[in-house]
Amino acid sequence: MKFILIAFVALFAAVSPLSATSLPPAEFQSLTNPQLLQAARQISCIGPLKQADDNSIYIQVSQEYITRLFPMIPQQQLFDGFAPSQDPRGACIEVITKEEMRQAKIKTFQALGRALPFRVIDFCYAPGLTAASQKLVLIISAPLISELRRKYNLPPKITRFGKKPSEFYITIGAVAQATN
Numbered sequence: 001m002k003f004i005l006i007a008f009v010a011l012f013a014a015v016s017p018l019s020a021t022s023l024p025p026a027e028f029q030s031l032t033n034p035q036l037l038q039a040a041r042q043i044s045c046i047g048p049l050k051q052a053d054d055n056s057i058y059i060q061v062s063q064e065y066i067t068r069l070f071p072m073i074p075q076q077q078l079f080d081g082f083a084p085s086q087d088p089r090g091a092c093i094e095v096i097t098k099e100e101m102r103q104a105k106i107k108t109f110q111a112l113g114r115a116l117p118f119r120v121i122d123f124c125y126a127p128g129l130t131a132a133s134q135k136l137v138l139i140i141s142a143p144l145i146s147e148l149r150r151k152y153n154l155p156p157k158i159t160r161f162g163k164k165p166s167e168f169y170i171t172i173g174a175v176a177q178a179t180n
Contacts, residue, residue, distance in 0.1 A: 026140060027166065028124035037070045040120040040138055043068065049114050052089055056110055057096040059116055059145075065091040065138065065170050073136060073173055093118065093168050095145050097158055106152055118142035126169075136173035142173070 006074040047059040098105070145168055146156035157165035 056098040059093040134175040137169040
């Protein structure tokens with residue numbers, strides 16, 4: 001399966017040039033799809049802060065990010081549309097992880113319900129650390145997320161992928177899992 005995904009990324013990159021932006025960082029591989037990015041930028045770019053059952057904080061975003069954009073992904077057979085069965089939050093942007101909530105000893109999160117704006121800046125493949133964690137994402141820019149994190153004495157970005165600060169993103173597709 002990993003070979004197929006590498007081939008997909010290589011084919012996608014060969015068909016169209018990579019984005020010229022300085023983003024995304026090394027843990028994301030930019031995939032040029034102007035039609036998908038244009039459609040993503042037409043979907044509402046604001047959402048309320050919510051708290052998940054695991055105590056993490058996230059921005060709930062329109063499910064259109066999955067339902068409208070997933071059909072625009074080439075090589076769809078390699079991916080599953082990100083569904084609530086994978087994450088009951090659905091389409092969202094993680095703001096503070098459950099580990100950060102615990103480590104920072106955040107008992108009450110005062111900003112729940114506050115609507116935060118964001119901007120879609122890139123469409124990427126996230127290789128992940130395992131085959132099961134590989135996904136297609138929209139990288140977003142949201143300065144107010146970083147500002148909010150600082151108020152809780154957290155670094156401006158979530159730390160992922162071996163302790164590297166990570167961009168904020170919306171998952172729109174995950175690697176299709178083989179079924180026997």
